[in-house]
Amino acid sequence: MTAFQEQAAALLGPKGFLTDPAALAPHIRDWRGIFQGAAIGMALPASTAEAAALVRLCRDHGISIVPQGGNTGLSGAATPDAGGNNLVVNMRRMNRIRALDPLNNTIVVEAGCILADIQSAAAQADRLFPLSLAAEGSCQIGGNLSTNAGGINVLRYGNARDLTLGLEVVLADGSVLDVLGGLRKDNTGYDLKQFFIGAEGTLGLITAASLKLFPALRRRATALVALGDIAAAPMVLARCRAATADQLVSFELLPRFGLALARQHGGGRLPLDHPADWFLLIEAGSPSEDIDISGSLERALGEGMAAAEIADGLLAESEAQRRELWRLREAMVEAQPREGAGIKHDISVPVAAIPAFIRAATEALAAHDSSLRPLIFGHVGDGNLHFNVLQPAGADPAGFQARTGEINRLVHDCVTAHQGSISAEHGIGQLRREELARLKSPVVLAAMRAVKQALDPDGLFNPGKVL
Ligand SMILES: Cc1cc2nc3c(=O)[nH]c(=O)nc-3n(C[C@H](O)[C@H](O)[C@H](O)COP(=O)(O)OP(=O)(O)OC[C@H]3O[C@@H](n4cnc5c(N)ncnc54)[C@H](O)[C@@H]3O)c2cc1C
Structure with missing residues (x-):
């Protein structure tokens, strides 16, 4: 044991400081298995006072701190680097x-x-x-x-x-x-x-x-609709928001390709049998029993059909049917790894730009390599798409993964051209650091570095992440 390890163990006790390689193993790689690091140990403080004393100890010994929660992040931000001078600080014991x-x-x-x-x-x-x-x-x-x-x-x-x-x-x-x-x-x-x-x-x-x-929400209304054309998605969103007095909670885009994958890999049936390319999973919720949220959503969908924005649709008639609709979305996500490797993007653009972005990005990908299989879905009501590119059918997964940089650049350039963001939800971590440096304005990057310098002048916290 080093002097640091001995003092950390004395400070935190046997439950609060671990060095056993088997215990550390799941905490020094990321959820997707892309990043693998090393750590001097894992600390699990049980109180704010312990956490503060630990930070002082790390500072005195020049040990970097990698804060960690559930380690479900998708950008490698909670994974230490390979240098071995990092302490993982997992917060699970502070759970009151x-x-x-x-x-x-x-x-x-x-x-x-x-x-x-x-x-x-x-x-x-x-x-x-x-x-x-x-x-x-x-x-x-x-x-x-x-x-x-x-x-x-x-x-x-x-x-x-x-x-x-x-x-x-x-x-x-x-x-x-x-x-x-x-x-x-x-x-x-x-x-x-x-x-x-x-x-x-x-x-x-x-x-x-x-x-x-x-x-708490007392009433929910959930619908699956087939879109006449992706261009109609922002119009349907606006209609549903207005008709439900802005009580829309979810507005998710599902592609035909994704639903086909979900079915193929055992994710149940598609309750709406329509040949549309794009579907929406829409949910509104009301805290009041007195508001007819189903009626409002139904009316909006009827108007959307009359305007040829919506080709077909159904409203869940029971909680079981509601769960079945949401299960489709989950099954689509779970089906992806069974298709081989995928290169993921978590992007956002202004909601009104969604149709133009999807068109431009899919065309750019097809022009680059027509065997790529884009799987585009997500929180379209927020302008946020999970733009995943699946490997060509039958291709070598490792060979495809090696093309990550080239495909990232292609998609992210399209995002930038549509005034979007290359990380809507998942953060920068280690995964998007180079892309952030390539695409973010130098003025913004300089301001971010100034904040880091002011709050963490010695670079104690999570080195090599974001900046
Ligand atoms: C199946 C699945 C679905 C997901 N869906 C979504 C989604 O819909 N939307 C979404 O936004 N994300 C989603 N994520 C990503 C992930 O769940 C989120 O990023 C989540 O917020 C990370 O929480 P965590 O506790 O696992 O953090 P970790 O992965 O442990 O850490 C994430 C970052 O937070 C830092 N951190 C953790 N705890 C602290 C702390 N106490 N103080 C300071 N820094 C800290 C870490 O250093 C790291 O930088 C999904 C992930 C999976 C696996």
Whole structure:
């Protein structure tokens, strides 16, 4: 044991500091298995005071800190580099719900709380914590905040940033920045919490958060529609938003190709038998029993059909049917690896530019190599698409993966031409660092470096990520 390891073990106890290679193994590679690193150990602080003392110890010994939540991130941001001078700081032992105030509509949670546990705690108090994504059973709120996670309800409730009222953060000098507050209005100077949200652990260690709650939803209406043409998607969105008094929570794009894959790989049947190329999974929700949310959505869809924007559609008539529709979307995601390698992009463009972007990007890919198979789906109501490019049928997966850089550039150049972002949800991490440097304005990059320099002058937190 090094002197650092001995002192960390003394500080955190046997449950709080691990060096066993078998215990470390799942924490030094990323969820998708793209990045593999090394670590001097893994620390699991159990309180803010322990986390602060740990940061001071790391600073004194020149050990870098890689904050880690559920390690479900998709950009390699929670994976240490291969140098071996990093300490993984996993927050899972800090998993207490500190307070829930149903009248203030707030919940104060520690950073290591699993997202699904926060949702359950809110539901028990007849409230809704709306952040929701497929990894919610494993990801932690600290990771959600550090990636500014999105998910399926952003359209109505915003992303993690919009749901945050305050934070508690251990800074690089080991001091604790307590801006937890539960206030919806507070204009007393800089809004410091914003620096740490979406910072991917590069500016400090989040130990707790104060989050917004909402009235629980009592009625939901869920529809699957076949689009006449992708160009109609923004019009259908506008119609549904207006007709439901802006109670639309999800507006997801599903391609025919993806649904075919879902069926092929055992994901059930397609309840809407229509030869359209594009489908929408639409959900509206109301906290009031008195609002006929189904009727409103049905009316919007009827108007969309009359205007030839929608070719066909159905409304889920039971909770079982609603789940079946959502299961289709999940099955599509799960089916992808069975088709071989895929090169992923998580992009956003202005909602109105979605049809033009999809056309331009698919044409550019086809011109480059007509055997590529784009699988495009996602949170189109937010202008966010998961633009995945699957390997040509029967191709060698490793050979295809080696083309990642070339295909990334092609898609990202199209995103830039449509005033979009190369990371809508998943962050930059290690995966998109070069692309960020290539595409972001030098002025923005310089301002980001200035923030990093001010808050973490010695580069203690998550080196090699984002910048
Ligand atoms: C099946 C699946 C579906 C997904 N769907 C979505 C989706 O719909 N929308 C979406 O946005 N993302 C999605 N993701 C990505 C991922 O779940 C999110 O990025 C999630 O927010 C990461 O949380 P985590 O706890 O796993 O963080 P980790 O992966 O452990 O870490 C992510 C980043 O946060 C930092 N970090 C973690 N905890 C802290 C802390 N306490 N303080 C400071 N920094 C910290 C890490 O250093 C790293 O930079 C999905 C992932 C999977 C596997």
